[in-house]
Amino acid sequence: MKRVLLVAAALAASTTLASADVVFDLNGNGTGDNVIFDSFNGTNLAIGSFNGQHQGFVFFTDLSGNPNFTGAANGQDIKISNTSDLDIQVFANDKTTVLGTATDVFSIVGTGQLTITATANDGIFTKVEDLKNGQNFFTLNATNGESISLIEVAVTGVGSGITDFEHYRVDVAAPVPGPIVGAGIPGLLSGAFGLYLFGRRRIAKWRGVSVA
Helix, strand or coil, X not given: CHHHHHHXXXXXXXXXXXXXXXXXXXXXXXXXXXXXXXXXXXXXXEEEEEECCCCCEEEEEECCCCCCCEEEECCCCEEEXXXXXXXXXXXXXXXXXXXXXXXXXXXXXXXXXXXXXXXXXXXXXXXXXXXXXXXXXXEEEECCCCCEEEXXXXXXXXEEXXXXXXXXXXXXXXXXXXXXXXXXXXXXXXXXXXXXXXXXXXXXXXXXXXXX
C-alpha cells in the first residue's frame, strides 16, 4: 500500500501547472487572420469575425462597466473604444467552442499602466507595460505546443483608459490535448488504489486464494 501511495504522489506532482510558455514582443508583426467588426450588443460585448483563411469569431467583453464602451468597423478592422478592462476570446463558428491561438497581435491607444494576462494550456502569462503616447503595438506568441485561450488587457492609474483597441490579428493554433479529467489528487489516489486491488485479486486468483 505504501508503494501505491508513493506512485500516486508522484503522479500528482507531475500534474502541477507551470508558467505559460508565451513570448511577448513590442511590435505589430505577424500573419494570420485579420479580425473585422461583426456586431455590438449595445452594452458590454463587441464581436469580430475572421477575414482570412480561417473561420471564427472573437468576443471582446468589457469588464470595466464603462457606459460608453463600444465596438465598430474601422475600414477592414475592428475598433474597440472606452474601456479599462477588456477580455478577448476566440471561438469557432458555433460561438461556443474556444479556439486556442498561437499568435495574437493588437494595438492600444490609451493612458495608464497596462497589464496583459494570457491564459494558456500550462498556466498564465502576465506582462506589465506603461502605455506611451499614440499607438502601442503588442505581440503574444505561444511556444512549446501551447495555445492561448483567453487574453485580458487592463489599465490602471489616475485618468487611465483604453480609447482604441484595434489592428487585431490571430493565428489559430493546432489542437492541443487538454488536462486529464479527474487528475486531481483524490482521483489519482482512488485510481492507484483500484489498480492495487485489481493486482491483489489477480495474484490471489492465480494462487487459488479468495480475496474480498
